[in-house]
Amino acid sequence: MTKKLKKGTRCTICKAKGENDKAVVYLPHHRLALCKEHFIEWFEKRVEKTIKEFKMFKLDEKILVAVSGGKDSLALWNALTKLGYQADGFYIDLGIGDYSEESKKLSIDFAESIGRKLHIVPMKEEIAPIPEIKQSTKRPACSACGTVKRYYMNKIAKELGYNVVATGHNLDDEVATLFGNTLGWDINYLKRQYPVLQEENGFVRKVKPLCKITEKESALYSFFNNIEYIEYECPFSEGASSIEYKEIWSKIEEKSPGSKLRFYSEFLKKMYPILNTQNKNINVSEIKTCIICGEPSFNEICSVCKLKEKVGIKS
């Protein structure tokens, strides 16, 4: 199968309708050549299909989109809004220099352009900027960052009355994570890798509507919709293993289009149910309530309250 779009190829959908528009995008894993308009339509339909396939949420539910200012979260927010869902945004100002300043501005501008609310939580006021947390805890920045993102996303969603938190994780993200977890056969992570995590024990429902959209499709969707997003990486993410895995998977995908989608969807279909037949709720029984803040936690004191202690904040 040739991967390149041949000159003069017509859009598959336009052709079926008897029109003549030229294709600008070729999706070998779906055997589709599409013009700009039909690519946008295809993308939004695919997101909607994924939402329905995994019963993520309904039209009358209030959704909070975790927005970073990157292409995936903004593409997701745009698509959900166009599909008629009530989706507002949530941005954590991590306090990582220009990176945070620029991504915050892009998020605010985007929220304005679609006329939806954006809730902003500044880390500077809640605990401390991420670089300071990194210094005073001696923990890698990404681990502290993941902890605070998960915590505040959940807490704020509950406080503001949102039923669901949606994140922009795309197919490449899911494949990289699944691949990493499979390399170590990390059963406890594998059995939770699903595009919907139901609400339970103080956690709101979490969903990933872009889980069947590739990273490139998401970038193309943002590009065609003139969405301005932060185009460079967080300075702390350099050398992340997820990027290496993505590059490896790019090579596999190039040789055999559809591999990423197969690896992920077949896991969900075949492996996920097997992993969850025994000890279904093993994690649930271990969940306690943090004695300081009352949020769900695996220990007496949750990881964010521990971070606060280390940074020297009295709760």
Added chain:
Amino acid sequence: MVEIKVKYRGKEQILKFDKEKVKAIDILKALNLSSEHAFVAKNGELASEDEIISPEDKIKVINAISGG
């Protein structure tokens, strides 16, 4: 030799090519990017891999891979 000004990850840089006809795919290769996760925008429109790029074109490269 052809010099092409390229905007990539928010920064401008100049790429030099030892040939007359530079294609979009050559720009990706020069930046060590695969068309599996990157693409070229020429004057605001998506460029196909074998589209010819000239020095007066406004070129932006978008790399979809992100980590973290």
